[in-house]
Structures are given as structure tokens and as C-alpha cells.
Amino acid sequence: MGRAPCCEKMGVKRGPWTPEEDQILINYINLYGHSNWRALPKHAGLLRCGKSCRLRWINYLRPDIKRGNFTPQEEQTIINLHEVLGNRWSAIAAKLPGRTDNEIKNIWHTHLKKRLNKDQNNNGGVTKDLNRTNETTHEDKESVIVDTTSTQQFRTLQISNNNNADAMMSYEDISAMVDESFWSDVISVDNKNSTEKTMEDWEGLLDRNSKIYSYNNSKLYNDDMEFWFEVFSSSRRIEEFSDVAEF
């Protein structure tokens, strides 16, 4: 017997989200958090599947999302990390506060990959074969690292596509970066007092917001900025990526 679909295909809305749906989702998550995505749409009164709600929140509605174009520094960071990590977009996103894996994936496919291919053609093969790099799976990359460990060598890997000495990282740094636990911190704006809330609170809020269409999330935004600042300032290794956009 096959696995149950993630959501009911019938009676579930698809496609672009409306501002009203966004508001309902934001309000609900700020009251109750998102401990159960599957149950969330039902409780919030949204005709969406949990997966869709999660994606919308993570990629668009989260208060710490940074909107606007990528800076040259951010683009260079993506290029550098992609050489090390491959298509591990969520891992790359973890290094770029306010940017989502989906956004980074899009920017890579629409801009950066093309630009790198162009640069490569212009340099007549002097630079690294970036196409080969793109085809390399992260398993390939990790196997290289394991081999390096076995010989107790501390090779350095050049992760930049130019000869900038500042971009050289030791094996220790690389392996720390690809350690799964390193990436596993979860960003959450769950309301810790959510269990104290009641559905009456929620319904009341919905009612109020149907009249007043505004939302102030500055407190949450600031909290997340502090969170990210803490993460960055406490990680010695991240100094290697000091070109990441500052706040």
C-alpha cells in the first residue's frame, strides 16, 4: 500500500497566496507557532495543505526574511559555498541570514551559474572547470574530505574562483562547515506561550484583523536579528565568511 499523499488533493487551494491568506497564516503562527504544519491549515481556517503553508512561511512570510536584490558580497558567498557544498541550498542559506534556500537556488540558476560559465569561457579554461564542479555531488566532495582525514593531512582547499588568498580555508574549516550538526540550528519564532492561548483568542484575532489589515512584526524581526548576530559573533569559523552582508 502506497504512502498517503501529503495533503488532500480535493478541496485544497493551490497557486499564489492572497494577502488575506498571508495574514491569516502570520497571525496564527504568531499566536500558536507552527509545531504541526499538517494540522495548522485546518486550525487556522486555511484551505491549503500544511506543506504549502510551511513553504509560504519559510520563503516569504517569516519576519527575518531579507527582501531585495542580492549584494555582490552575498553572491560571492553563494559562489564560494557552492564550490564546497554543491547544491545544498539549505546549508548555503544558513550562511546568509534572511535569505532562503529557494531564493538562493533561484539566484544560482538564473544569474550566478550563467555568469560563472561566461567567465569561464572568457578565461579560456584557465580557471577551474565550473561545470564539472556543478555536476559534483556533495557525496563526492565529502569522500574527498574523508580521504584527506585518513592521511592526517591538512590540505587547504581553495573555495574561491579567483586567487584571493583570503578565501583559502583549511581542511578543518571545511569539515566543520559540512558537519550536519553545524547546519541543524532551526530558526523559529514560535510563541513560547502558545500553550496558554486559546482558540477564542485566535478567533478574536481573526475577527479583529478582518477589520484592521495591518501587522507589526518589528519585535519578532528584532529578536531574529539578535539571534543571527549571536550565531555569527559566537562562531569563530564564520570569520572566514566575513564578507556576508552586515546588519
Added chain:
DNA sequence: AAGTATTTCAACCGCAAACCA
């Protein structure tokens, strides 16, 4: 101005990992 081609990016899909009873 109209039609066509190309680009962008939000959203969906399927799979695998993580979780839990």
C-alpha cells in the same frame, strides 16, 4: 502596437530523513 521569446521566481512535487508510538 502586437506578437513572440526569454527570464524570473513563487509554488509544487516526490523523496528521504527524522520523529514517535
Added chain:
DNA sequence: TTGGTTTGCGGTTGAAATACT
């Protein structure tokens, strides 16, 4: 240990926007 459920990830799609003819 097992099997069902939920979450998270990366690949892909397709509608809308933009560029080009």
C-alpha cells in the same frame, strides 16, 4: 525494532513580467 506520520530538502514547473522583433 517496526511502521506510520511529519518535516525538510532539492529538483522542477509554469504563470507573470520583461525584453526583443
